[in-house]
Amino acid sequence: xxxxxxxxxxxxxxxxxxxxxxxxxxxxxxxxxxxxxxxxxxxxxxxxxxxxxxxxxxxxxxxxxxxxxxxxxxxxxxxxxxxxxxxxxxxxxx
Amino acid sequence: xxxxxxxxxxxxxxxxxxxxxxxxxxxxxxxxxxxxxxxxxxxxxxxxxxxxxxxxxxxxxxxxxxxxxxxxxxxxxxxxxxxxxxxxxxxxxxxxxxxxxxxxxxxxxxxxxxxxxxxxxxxxxxxxxxxxxxxxxxxxxxxxxxxxxxxxxxxxxxxxxxxxxxxxxxxxxxxxxxxxxxxxxxxxxxxxxxxxxxxxxxxxxxxxxxxxxxxxxxxxxxxxxxxxxxxxxxxxxxxxxxxxxxxxxxxxxxxxx
Numbered sequence: 001x002x003x004x005x006x007x008x009x010x011x012x013x014x015x016x017x018x019x020x021x022x023x024x025x026x027x028x029x030x031x032x033x034x035x036x037x038x039x040x041x042x043x044x045x046x047x048x049x050x051x052x053x054x055x056x057x058x059x060x061x062x063x064x065x066x067x068x069x070x071x072x073x074x075x076x077x078x079x080x081x082x083x084x085x086x087x088x089x090x091x092x093x094x
Numbered sequence: 095x096x097x098x099x100x101x102x103x104x105x106x107x108x109x110x111x112x113x114x115x116x117x118x119x120x121x122x123x124x125x126x127x128x129x130x131x132x133x134x135x136x137x138x139x140x141x142x143x144x145x146x147x148x149x150x151x152x153x154x155x156x157x158x159x160x161x162x163x164x165x166x167x168x169x170x171x172x173x174x175x176x177x178x179x180x181x182x183x184x185x186x187x188x189x190x191x192x193x194x195x196x197x198x199x200x201x202x203x204x205x206x207x208x209x210x211x212x213x214x215x216x217x218x219x220x221x222x223x224x225x226x227x228x229x230x231x232x233x234x235x236x237x238x239x240x241x242x243x244x245x246x247x248x249x250x251x252x253x254x255x256x257x258x259x260x261x262x263x264x265x266x267x268x269x270x271x272x273x274x275x276x277x278x279x280x281x282x283x284x285x286x287x288x289x290x291x292x293x294x295x296x297x298x299x300x301x302x303x304x305x306x307x308x309x310x311x312x313x314x315x316x317x318x319x320x321x322x323x324x325x326x327x328x329x330x331x332x333x334x335x336x337x338x339x340x341x342x343x344x345x346x347x348x349x350x351x
Contacts, residue, residue: 026134026135033242036239036242044142
């Protein structure tokens with residue numbers, strides 16, 4: 001029997017309106033304990049207003065071996081950035 | 095070598111010292127887990143709670159010093175009194191024991207402090223009410239954290255249950271002191287500084303019963319033994335913890351970071 005507690009990934013939202021951001025991982029026996037521990041480990045310096053935890057084994061990741069095929073082709077496609085539009089001066093934050 | 099300071103025996107000061115000293119000594123005990131807890135995450139949780147408690151102690155002792163009006167600050171009150179001038183519950187000075195002992199004690203003390211801070215929010219003393227408003231949030235978390243572990247360990251493996259039951263049996267001997275009321279309590283209730291601790295007994299028992307029920311543990315019978323830390327008569331463990339705490343201020347008076 002595996003005695004090790006499962007690994008959880010922790011996501012913390014720093015302010016209302018912002019996204020939850022991945023900030024690390026921890027071991028916990030279940031979801032309730034994982035939330036509690038995440039509070040103690042990752043929000044001690046006022047970092048958070050909300051916490052998500054998810055079992056690490058539930059995360060499906062892309063294969064690092066696919067990196068060249070997946071991401072390199074975007075290098076020369078500057079036209080995909082919206083930098084060729086002139087913004088009306090009344091639009092402040094984009 | 096710094097000599098000891100004497101104690102102000104006015105009721106309000108005594109009442110505040112009972113609160114401040116209970117937070118101070120439990121904070122010191124919890125800090126002993128730093129680097130020793132069973133898992134890293136709990137290590138940090140224990141240190142967090144120890145710092146919450148030391149923070150509460152600082153605020154309350156500073157305020158006690160102000161009421162005294164003799165120019166003594168939190169450090170002098172925390173580090174320069176003699177053993178019999180400390181007013182903490184005997185419960186909090188007991189050695190930290192195993193993890194089951196620590197979380198069971200935390201559950202008992204956090205439940206008491208939560209109920210006390212909830213009442214102190216309405217204190218006639220605005221400073222104390224302000225301290226309570228901040229501390230009650232911390233105490234609520236301490237209670238949830240401890241209760242969660244009591245349930246996990248009590249309703250856990252045969253070994254965790256055995257340890258949790260043993261901790262409960264031993265700690266329960268020191269429970270009656272929590273609710274011993276005396277002239278200090280009466281005087282402070284009369285001026286609406288804070289409640290008599292005996293008035294917290296029924297809600298405390300109800301909350302502990304629900305935690306123990308969930309942990310499938312039976313609440314022990316009340317013992318005839320009466321510990322007396324609140325009156326300054328401490329267990330044999332108190333001197334050692336004070337020696338640890340006081341060494342630096344006694345050897346280097348007024349030393350600061």
